[in-house]
Structure formats: structure tokens, C-alpha cells
Amino acid sequence: MGTLTTIGPSHEWKHQVAHSTARLTSIERISKASGGQLPQQLTDSMTLLLCKQGEGVLRLDGHELTLRGGRIYLCMPGQTFGIERVFAAAELTLIRFDLYQPGEGGEALARVAAPRVDERSRQGEMTLSDEVARLSDRLLEHWTAGSELERFRCAADFYTMLYLLLKQEQDANRDEHGQDPLAAAKAYIDGHYEENIAADQLANIAGLSAKYFMDAFKKRYGQTTADYIAGLRMSKAKRLMTASPMLLRDIAHEVGYQDEFYFSRKFKRYFGVSPSVYLANRRRKIATYSNGATGVLLALGIVPYAAPLHPKWGGYYMQRYGHEIPLHLSAYRYGVDWESNVALLRNAPPDLILCEAQTADEEKAQLESIAPVHYLRGAWRTRLRDAAALLGEEAAAKQWLADYERQVDTARKRIEPIICGQTFVVLRFSRGNFSLFARPNITDVLFGDLGLTSAYPLEQLDNPVKELPLAAIQQLNADHVLLMVRQEEETLRKWQAVQADPGWNDLKAVRQNRLRLIPSEPWLEYSPLAHERVVDEMMTMFAER
Template sequence: MKSLDHIVHSDESLRVDQMYFRFRGAEYREGENWEMKQQLTPSYILILIKSGQGSLTIDHTTYRVRPNAVYICPSEHTFGLEADGIGAEELFLFRFDVYGEGERSARRLQWLKSEPYFLQGEVTVFPTGSLVAPCEEILDYLGCADALERFRVQYAFEQLIYTVLKNRRLIQQDSRTALEYAREYLERNYHENITIDQLARIAEISPKYFVDVFKKTYGHSAMDYLTALRMNRAKQLMARSSAKLRDIAHQIGYQDEFYFSRKFKKEVGVTPTLYMKKRRRKIAVYQAAVMGLLLPLKILPYAAPLHPKWTSYYYQTLRSDIPVHLSAYRQGEHSHADNLEALRQHPPELILSLDDISDDEKRELEQIASVYYIPSRDTSWREQLELVAEWLGETAEAAAWLRSYDHKVRLAKERLQPIVQDDSFLAIRMLKNQLFVYRNQNITEIFYGDLQMREAGISPGQMDCDVPLTVEELAQMDVDRLLLLVCQETETLQYWKGLQLTVPWQELKAVKNKSTYLISSDPWRMYAADAIDRVVDASVAMLSGDCP
């Protein structure tokens, strides 16, 4: 068992008593506020589930949350929580930073950007319920009018951290449950003939109870989980040019290839033969937007950037279909280097990339495979799609897709016109504690252009997307309907939460008429054919009231 007295992570070496945990804030969330969209956090996040069931995703790892368990997301990572909608949901959320003593002087504290191994993931708490009272105590202190009592929050929070760390050390030798062993057995042996009785024996519980508790814990039955494992592995095998259907069926646990074909079509929606036809070429896309040019051509990429926040739609729908996952976070120092290395390890036949990357990056890409560069400036999404289709010999597919899109737009306008009539619209972007008029290509070309929604009259100065807009200026515009793009990071979300409680915001015409609509970065900020198509769908859904 690894002791917490001495912590080793990467190139750092610190004792726990050399670390300082600085409390930054706390929330109690319940009911519909329990859920949180995938967001980037500048500080560490500690979540204690008091009650409720759901899924918590930290970066690429998803946990089935359980009451009385603690979940920690490191700083500069992403997290999001979805509820199952079963029972009353309650949780505590704490934000904090971690500092360590400097190498040269204990008087200098350094922010620990490289997280210690114990400050991430899931920690089971024993005895159950032992942390609820300390969490409630922190919130009580936080609401005190007396400054000294509020100062006590820091002390109470460090006691909470101590309890979590002490608990982790006590249970670290055997933190996995028998049910987790059964699930791991499925993941290792999906190609074998596995029965419920066999899994129940591994978990040391009755078959009937195993069926109930597995579905309650993981959100799906053990047999559905087994089928998903087999189908995902089949998709990976189909990416190989030499793959044969009979061999794939045998490798994933089906002796009858015809039964496998029927099962695959039921689960995936297309036959294995058609699926393999779509995978016949190993094409890598270097940016997420380029994926939106392949999908209308009915081509699945071999490698693509995927992330539960930065490319949420593609991550949710295609992550099991794409064998090689690239980093979707381009702001980091190492993202492009990691992606280049991933492509070297899994070389594609062809790479598609926008042309707005550095010359050095282009040279490195060209050493891996042939590269087609897509013009990113002064080229419309239609022109980009037609250009890619011409390169890949799919001009007929592109033409059919564009006809379908134009037909969808006509139907959308016919449906929306009686609803919105002559109402004015304005798109607003919210970042940190400021508002900006938002007029990207999707808004101007698709929402105001193709769908012919009327943009509110704004002055030339306000059209500058980098000039802040006040709520008072917004009120003077007398806008009928507002589209709101709220940046999913902590400071912005806290500002948005407070703004909704202010009188000037509540007095806005669009707010009083309940005509404000939250829009997401994906698809509204992704300029590519597939995303454009989803913008039309999203517009119809939100304005017609067909979305939740």
C-alpha cells in the first residue's frame, strides 16, 4: 500500500504536510440543478454525492456516481454530470486550489498544476454518510455574517480533505467491489460464452440480485454491456483492410456469422458489410471541423479529435466507431505534438486538415501520410464540402446531401415563420463577467441567412464581437428573442447564475416573455456541413418548443 506521507507523481516529490489546500467556494445542488454540462474548471473540484444516481465524466473517464462517494476533478480539466432522473438528487460541490512548498524555500508556495495521484477520480467513503455533516457545516460557516466564522471555513475544509485522504489510505488495499470484478471479467472475456450465473458467482451474489444491482449501478444490464463490448470491438476489427466477417464474428464471441450480422444491424443500424464499406479508407481528420465534412459523405474517419467537452456531439455518438482518438484541446502546449505522435503510431492513408496550421506542423504531417489542405478563409462550408468530395471521389454524395439540406431549410422556414413572425433576434456571448454581441458564420449565414431570422438593429460599434455590451444597452435594443452562448467554465457560470437574479436582466423584454434560448458551442461554433445541418435542427427544436 502506497503511503500518503510521501507523495510521488511524475517529477514531483512532496509530503502531504508540505501541501496547502486553499478553499475557493462551495455549492449545494439539488433537483434540476444537480446536472452540470461538461465544463472546464480552473480549480480543483470535489463532489460529494448525498443522494441520486447518474454519470460523472472527468475528461474521458465516466463514473457511475454513488451516494457517499467523493469525486475529484483536477484543475484545468473538464467535468460534467448527468442524472438518471430517479429519486431526489443532492450533492455538495467544493472548489479549491493546491499549493506546495517551493524547492528552494518553504516560504514560497507553488501552485501544483501537476496533480498528485490521490487528487483525482473516485474515493469511496466509510462509514457511509460520514462526510455529509462536515459538508453542511462548511456551507453554514460560509453563510455567516461574522468574518471570523467565515474564516473558519478554511479550517473546516482542510478537516474534510484530511478525512478523505485518511479514508483513501485505509481502503486503498482493496477498493474494488465484487461487482466491479464481474464487470472487469466481462471486459477481459467478452469473446467467450458468458452467463449471468457465471457473473453472479464472481460477484458472490445470487443471479437475480446480480441482474438488479448491475443495472442499478451501471445503468444497463450485464448482457447489454456484453453486447456493447462485442460491437465496439467488431467496429475496431472492421477498420482493418483485411478483415473478414466470419473471422470478426468468431473473435468477438459469435460462432454464427449470420446471427452476428443480424445483431450488428440491430445495434448499429447498418449491416456489417455497409459499415465496412464506409471504413474502406483510413482517413484521419486533424481538426474536429473537418469531421463535419466527412460525415455528410457517409465516411467515418479512422482518426479524429474527440473529447467530452470540446467535441461533445462527436464524442457521444462516434467515439466507439473511431479507432484512433486525437486530442481535441488545441490550446495546450503538447496537444499538436501528442496528435502527431498518435498518427505516427497509427499511420493513416490520408490526412485532411485545414490550412491554418504552422509550416512546421505541415512538414511533420506530410512525413506521416499524404495531406489534403482545406482552405479555411474566404471559402464557404458548401465549397469546402464540394472540394473534399471531389478529392475523395464522392461528388454525387455531396450533391445529394446539399439537396437534402436545402429541402430541410425550406421546411424549417415554413414551420418557424408562423411562430416567430417578425420578432427580432440577437445572439449574445457570455465570457467571464461580460456580454458580447455574437455574430459568427453560423449565426450570420445560417440563422439570419438561410433561416431568415431577423437580426435586431445594432450600431456599428456594437457589431464588434470584442466590444463588451452592458445589460442597459441590451435593454435599449428592445430585442424580442435572445440566443445565449454561455462559456462553460466556472467564473462565467457563476456570473450567469447571479445575472439571472438581477432586476435589469429580469426586466429585459426577451426575459419577461420567456424568449431566451441557451445555445451550445457545438454545433453553433463549428463551421462545417454536418454542424450547419445540426444548427438548423437545433433552431427548429428550440423555437418550436420541441426541445426539453
């Protein structure tokens, strides 16, 4: 037994449910094989994730959790969820619902608006009982039957499910003996990684044999205990270098290494630069005000002092560099939280801000009152070179571009024999409409660097996000379709309907299994680092073929 996994105060959720009218909006079953993923998606409704079986890494609005069979998780409206890695084949039921309460005067029901929640709120888990699991199967069966009467029956079963969940939450009384053994060992590492920890010691904590424990730990968390400990030590070393004037010798001792020279060698192998070079870069407090600016700065080998981070809008940077970036700005939908971001920068001013030239004038004025601002303009290679000249990192930019050209050359040699002049079109699907997706990052990388042939005349692109009806897509007759589906509820429901449309299934690329779904990240970002990742994804895409 345990407490419900929420991102937000669980007592508030219980209070809202107990005093509201619940209305189901959708029920779906998702199966993911080992190695699979579920892209981060935004939910407008309360979403219950019932995991019947499987194992992996679940990220709920920036919080990383262990996805396990027999557990339930809740994502609140306005938050995001996704599965980063599946270690053992997973089966989940997603139940979306809204809550309604009487409006002013008590005359009509109004949808309950969930507030933006504090990311520091506590988290927990609740066991998926057999009774709730059976109810979820019955709900799915009746929901997909297509009968209004069966949908009505779903409402009764769903209220029963909510009651069982609230009752279980009320009766929950977790103790340490009920804790997952691998999670217990990982928690011990998290609290003692500066010490010498033997594998046998961790196996004893988990109550498992040493060999079984080591295999199980690597399977669940994707790395050995030694690598996990080293990662924690290196991350803490970076934090100490940034936040304190400690000597390198003292930092090495603080994180668990008695030999500072061994620590320095390990640090360089881990991050690619020596501790002294890293310290020199960290002394420059440079803020980035967009994901594109972050991609420019990281290509120069400099980790930002401040950057926008979010698991959906900037998840790559959050996962890989979030622990190294002292000041986290909001990346929640472009332009939504700009005033709070400005306030954060004003309270802890950087030495320099990298910013997109198309930023709103009001924001520019506020940023310029905090620190010097460098605006990114022109093509992405120009942006990189200009930023490098400003920061004295011309050599780093030259080296990065040379490495990129070698990567592109390798990709072209791998892809060209496979596609043999076949045509491509890149589309985006949002809220029921297709549009031609031909932003500069697409045209520059796919049709420029990689030399792919566009099914749509690029010289006629007067509107880079031109809407296309299905009939127009059919006329293009592209050999390959790369499709970005917006990850939010309304679009995902309409995408399911499109996949049943005979006109869609008659497209040549769909018939010949040449349709590939592409994520918004890195494909939406215009930066050196994002383009490097796009080239990697294209090589992987065609290597699979």
C-alpha cells in the same frame, strides 16, 4: 470503503495535500433532476465533488464513471468534469481549493501547479462518510453567510475534512464483497461479452431477482443488457476490421455470433452500413485536424483514422466515435498540443489529412511533410462538396444535403408558428463580459436556414464577437436570448453575480422566460454534422415551449 476517485495518481494527490497549505476558493450546491445534465467545465482549481444522493453518469476528463450518492470524486486543475445523464435526482456539493507551498528561498507561498496527468492512471472511489457530509453542509452554510469571520471558520473545518479524507484513503481496503452489485454484473459483461450470457446468470452475480436486476440495469446504464452486449460486440468487430486481415466469418465468431449472415444484418442495422462498405471506408486512413473537419468526414459516412478528441472540446465525437478512431489526437484547447499531434501523425502517417485553412503556417508545413493535406475553405456546404469530390463521395454528400434540407423544412414549420416574427440575439459570456456571438455557423443556420429574425442588424456585423455592455443588450430589446456561458471557474462565478443584477433581470427575454443557455458544442463548430445537431436542438427547444 474505497480509494479516492481521481484522474491522476492518488498517492501524488495525498502527498501534495499533506505537504501544502490549502485555501478554499468556492463552495456551491448543485441539484439536478432526473434527465438533467451538467455541461463539461474546465477547472483551474482542485475540485471535490461530493455526491450526497442520486445516480447518473459522470465524466471526469474523458473517463466515464457511475455517479452515485454517498461517493466522492476529485478533478485536478486543468481537467474537465460534467454529468452526462442523471437517472435519479442528484445533489452534489462542489468544493474548489488551491494548494500552496513555500517558493524558492522559503519566503513566500506559491501555488502548486498540478501537472497534466496520464489518462491511463488508475481510478477508484471513496465513500462519503456521514461526518464528511455534515462537514460539507456546515462549510456551505458558513461560506454563503458572507462574513469574513465565518469564511475563516470554513478554513478550519476544511482542514478537518481533508484529514478525514486522507485518513480514509490510508485505511481503505476494498474487497470484492463491497463492490456495487450492478457494477459487478457490468464488469462481468465487459469481460465475457463474446460468450452467451443469460439474464439469470447476471442477476445471480448481482444477487438480485432477474426482473429487478434488468430494470435496475436499464435505469442506471440507459440500455438493456442485450443492447449493451450487442454494442460491445459491434465495437470489437469494428476494431478487428480495422486492425486485422481476418475473414468476416472469423470476426463474427470472435465477437460471439456463429452465423456470419446474421452478424452482417445486425451490423448494418446497428451502424447503417454493411461490414463490406465499412471495411472499404476504413482502408482509407484519413486524419482530421479539427472538430470541423471531423464533422465533414462523418457527414460523408467515413470515420476518421485520426481525430482530435476531448470530453469538453469534442465530447460528442469522443463519446460516439472514440472507440472507432484508432489514433486519438489532443483537442485540449486549440493549438496547445499541436507539436505532440504532429508527432503522433508522423509516427503513424495517414493517407490524407483534412485541415482548416486558417491553421498556422508552421503547423501546415509540418503536416504537409507527413501526408497530402486538403484545406477546408469557404462556406460549410462548399467544404462538404469539395471534400466529397476529393474522396469520390459526391453521392453521399448529395444525399446528406438533401436530408438536411428536409430536416430544416420540418424545423421551420414547427418553429415559425411559435415565434411569429419575434427577434433573437445570440450572446456569449466570458470572464465577466458579454459579446455578440454571430459566427458563420450562427448566422448561416439560425438566421439563414431557419429564417429567424436577428435583433442585431446582420449587415452591421463588422466584428462577429463584438463586446456588448448590458446597456447595449437592453437597447436590442430582443424577444429571445440564446446565451453561451464559458464553462470555467471565473466565468461561472461572475455569471452567478450577473443573475442577481436587476438590469439583467429586467431584460424582456429574461422577464418572459425566453432566455436559453446553449452549450459550446455543437454551437461553436462550423461543420455539416454540427449544424444538423443545432437544428435538432432548436426543434427540441421550441417543442418544450
